[in-house]
Amino acid sequence: MNNPQLDRDGNLKHLLSIEGLPKRILNQILDTAESFVGVAEREVKKVPLLRGKTVCNLFFENSTRTRTTFEIAAKRLSADVISLNVSTSSQSKGETILDTVDNLIAMHADMFVVRHAQSGAAHLIAKHVPPHIHVVNAGDGRHSHPTQGLLDVFTIRKYKPDLHNLKIAIVGDVLHSRVARSEIHALTTLGVPEVRVIAPKTLLPSQVEKLGVHVFHDMEEGLKDVDVIMMLRLQNERMSGAMLPSSQEYFKTYGLTQEKLKLAKPDAIVMHPGPMNRGVEIDSNVADGKQSVILPQVTYGIAIRMAVMAILAGGSPLVPAGDAS
Amino acid sequence: MKIQIKNGRVIDPKNNIDSKLDVFIAAGKIVAIGHSPEGFAANQIIDADNLVVCPGLVDLSARLREPGDEYKARLVSELQAAVAGGVTSLACPPDTDPVLDEPGLVEMLKHRAKQQGLAHVYPLGALTRQLEGKALSEMSELHTAGCVGFSQANAAITDTQVLWRAMEYAATFGFTLFLHAEEPFLAAKGVAHDGEVATRLGLKGIPSAAEALALATILRIAQETGAKVHISRLSTAEGVDMVRAAKKQGLKISCDVSAHHLHLTEHDIGYFDANCHLKPPLRTQRDKEALSAGLKDGTIDAICSDHTPVDDDAKLAPFAEAEIGATGLELLLPLTLKWATEQKISLLQALGAITESSARILGIPAGNLSINSDADLCVFDANEYWKVCPDTLKSQGKNTPFTGLELAGKVKLTFVHGQIVYQQKT
Numbered sequence: 001m002n003n004p005q006l007d008r009d010g011n012l013k014h015l016l017s018i019e020g021l022p023k024r025i026l027n028q029i030l031d032t033a034e035s036f037v038g039v040a041e042r043e044v045k046k047v048p049l050l051r052g053k054t055v056c057n058l059f060f061e062n063s064t065r066t067r068t069t070f071e072i073a074a075k076r077l078s079a080d081v082i083s084l085n086v087s088t089s090s091q092s093k094g095e096t097i098l099d100t101v102d103n104l105i106a107m108h109a110d111m112f113v114v115r116h117a118q119s120g121a122a123h124l125i126a127k128h129v130p131p132h133i134h135v136v137n138a139g140d141g142r143h144s145h146p147t148q149g150l151l152d153v154f155t156i157r158k159y160k161p162d163l164h165n166l167k168i169a170i171v172g173d174v175l176h177s178r179v180a181r182s183e184i185h186a187l188t189t190l191g192v193p194e195v196r197v198i199a200p201k202t203l204l205p206s207q208v209e210k211l212g213v214h215v216f217h218d219m220e221e222g223l224k225d226v227d228v229i230m231m232l233r234l235q236n237e238r239m240s241g242a243m244l245p246s247s248q249e250y251f252k253t254y255g256l257t258q259e260k261l262k263l264a265k266p267d268a269i270v271m272h273p274g275p276m277n278r279g280v281e282i283d284s285n286v287a288d289g290k291q292s293v294i295l296p297q298v299t300y301g302i303a304i305r306m307a308v309m310a311i312l313a314g315g316s317p318l319v320p321a322g323d324a325s
Numbered sequence: 326m327k328i329q330i331k332n333g334r335v336i337d338p339k340n341n342i343d344s345k346l347d348v349f350i351a352a353g354k355i356v357a358i359g360h361s362p363e364g365f366a367a368n369q370i371i372d373a374d375n376l377v378v379c380p381g382l383v384d385l386s387a388r389l390r391e392p393g394d395e396y397k398a399r400l401v402s403e404l405q406a407a408v409a410g411g412v413t414s415l416a417c418p419p420d421t422d423p424v425l426d427e428p429g430l431v432e433m434l435k436h437r438a439k440q441q442g443l444a445h446v447y448p449l450g451a452l453t454r455q456l457e458g459k460a461l462s463e464m465s466e467l468h469t470a471g472c473v474g475f476s477q478a479n480a481a482i483t484d485t486q487v488l489w490r491a492m493e494y495a496a497t498f499g500f501t502l503f504l505h506a507e508e509p510f511l512a513a514k515g516v517a518h519d520g521e522v523a524t525r526l527g528l529k530g531i532p533s534a535a536e537a538l539a540l541a542t543i544l545r546i547a548q549e550t551g552a553k554v555h556i557s558r559l560s561t562a563e564g565v566d567m568v569r570a571a572k573k574q575g576l577k578i579s580c581d582v583s584a585h586h587l588h589l590t591e592h593d594i595g596y597f598d599a600n601c602h603l604k605p606p607l608r609t610q611r612d613k614e615a616l617s618a619g620l621k622d623g624t625i626d627a628i629c630s631d632h633t634p635v636d637d638d639a640k641l642a643p644f645a646e647a648e649i650g651a652t653g654l655e656l657l658l659p660l661t662l663k664w665a666t667e668q669k670i671s672l673l674q675a676l677g678a679i680t681e682s683s684a685r686i687l688g689i690p691a692g693n694l695s696i697n698s699d700a701d702l703c704v705f706d707a708n709e710y711w712k713v714c715p716d717t718l719k720s721q722g723k724n725t726p727f728t729g730l731e732l733a734g735k736v737k738l739t740f741v742h743g744q745i746v747y748q749q750k751t
Contacts, residue, residue, distance in 0.1 A: 096638070096641065096642065118642075119526055119527040119528050119597070119643065120528075120643045123596050123597045124597065124643055140527070140643070141527050141528075141645070142528075142529075143526055143528075144527065181527060206519045206520055206521075206523065207520055207521045207524055210521045210524065211524065211525065
């Protein structure tokens with residue numbers, strides 16, 4: 001089976017999921033992002049790599065943060081950006097995803113950044129578009145959110161450069177989380193020796209250990225001696241019902257407090273993909289505490305998205321794939 | 326019209342025949358096999374050298390999409406697909422629009438099918454009105470109109486009281502219930518086997534336990550009521566074990582497996598191949614092996630095509646939103662042959678699962694070459710490979726997980742009532 005994300009020379013063609021991408025590509029993206037971190041601090045926050053290209057943000061599911069960071073990233077690369085909230089326009093008129101895509105292709109879009117509530121939507125679009133068009137998955141159902149996974153490992157690398165010596169815990173609703181799946185694949189591909197997931201059984205997918213993680217149901221055990229704690233967002237609709245009895249009980253058992261944070265290594269960092277539910281999965285004083293790197297995650301998110309788009313739109317001249325460290 | 330089919334390898338599982346013999350047909354009936362009847366002067370002699378001559382295939386589950394879903398497929402296209410696949414009799418589930426719960430609808434469908442003069446259509450009536458699982462349909466009336474059994478298609482009966490009454494009522498008249506075993510609450514919104522692949526792809530899973538739980542309920546009530554129950558499209562290893570035990574116990578149980586489940590697993594979904602969005606979901610390698618073993622030892626009686634044509638657009642959606650189903654009538658024979666080759670099963674046994682067994686389950690006079698039976702036959706080349714692609718399929722539904730695959734087993738001629746209804750173009 002062909003890898004839909006790579007072209008025949010093994011270069012990145014679409015970014016659809018972390019799973020299936022070799023280490024050299026992940027490193028290429030991370031290293032390229034490194035060179036973009038400085039761009040935001042310049043007086044002119046722009047590089048001309050995507051000048052004359054049109055990037056189309058196609059959001060079938062609402063998002064503020066991800067859409068905004070993709071928009072900023074594309075603009076800093078000098079691309080023209082169109083953002084469409086399709087959930088509120090054509091889809092409600094009965095147009096199919098591929099109809100929408102075809103219309104935008106007719107308007108000469110060069111790159112699609114896609115978010116959709118169904119797993120596999122980005123793959124479907126990637127299969128459909130002509131070869132010169134690139135697709136970036138900005139989140140599909142529970143499946144994948146690759147730029148989030150990449151920006152998370154980028155952040156970890158900044159604070160803990162030796163990935164080969166880390167214990168990392170991912171805490172919360174893994175079952176419904178595309179972020180968790182992307183993080184797990186990114187971390188295991190890059191050689192993190194111990195990735196843990198901590199959650200009640202109702203929030204873990206079947207055979208999650210096959211993804212290469214250690215499973216814990218108890219925060220005290222799971223957080224012991226970890227270097228990184230990655231919290232997941234708990235969606236409102238899961239807070240009471242058959243998955244969990246209440247948000248209060250969840251906070252008591254799986255919420256990250258200062259007290260529980262002490263179980264991790266003293267220099268452990270705390271991450272969250274946002275938006276946070278303070279007092280549900282994370283206590284405010286942890287979220288705003290000195291071990292939190294939640295805001296740097298957002299900043300690095302722009303560099304990662306710039307790197308992905310630059311590589312897709314003609315290959316970044318900065319770091320060739322294969323030579324990456 | 327008298328026809329002699331000579332030099333063919335005649336395989337008739339019901340009569341345990343597998344040898345090079347001539348078949349003699351007169352007035353739409355098989356009049357002799359082997360030696361020519363006295364005074365038989367054939368109007369037409371067909372040379373079937375190097376070909377297999379077997380009973381026309383009997384498919385336990387083929388959706389024809391009429392009435393109501395003609396944009397997906399039409400009676401004529403699907404009946405042409407049937408005979409092109411060597412299928413001369415088929416049972417169609419009642420989930421049409423409107424649902425087959427009215428005798429008038431069944432009569433009309435039978436009538437329209439008969440007009441085509443292609444494969445015989447045996448409707449399965451709705452077991453409950455509108456398939457809602459609440460009120461019983463008029464089974465006796467529906468039977469008179471032509472239904473050979475009663476089914477809920479993919480819908481479940483959640484109320485065990487209703488299921489119990491439905492079995493009791495059907496047992497009163499000796500009707501067979503065709504049930505798909507899937508517990509609807511556990512399976513709700515599920516689109517793939519709840520396991521490794523669904524977890525990786527972020528798809529909502531249907532656990533194997535959904536089949537086991539439904540099966541436990543069905544088998545227990547069947548035991549109490551003495552109803553004849555056929556389990557449609559078994560998918561799990563545990564399910565096979567449960568049916569095996571139930572048969573040993575003496576329950577009137579039979580079951581089938583779809584051709585898809587004999588060959589594919591959850592891993593064939595690959596990168597969200599919507600053609601693998603099937604009901605029940607494709608399961609694990611272990612389940613596939615158990616289904617194969619169950620078919621071999623007779624726990625599973627038959628193979629069905631689960632022919633479910635959908636229009637192309639319906640598959641052009643993210644996996645979970647893509648419509649369930651795949652085309653299958655023209656693949657039933659080659660997929661059965663492929664299974665037999667891989668498992669080293671004789672053609673005689675393998676063809677039994679798509680002729681004699683399925684006819685017995687439906688209680689119809691078909692699926693064999695006994696003297697004086699209707700001359701419904703399939704003549705095929707077991708060694709000729711053909712490539713599955715939209716152009717080579719007659720069905721209006723072109724979607725199948727097997728697209729692009731080369732399969733052995735090419736139907737050359739199909740007879741219904743001694744008439745050639747399909748002949749491969751040369």
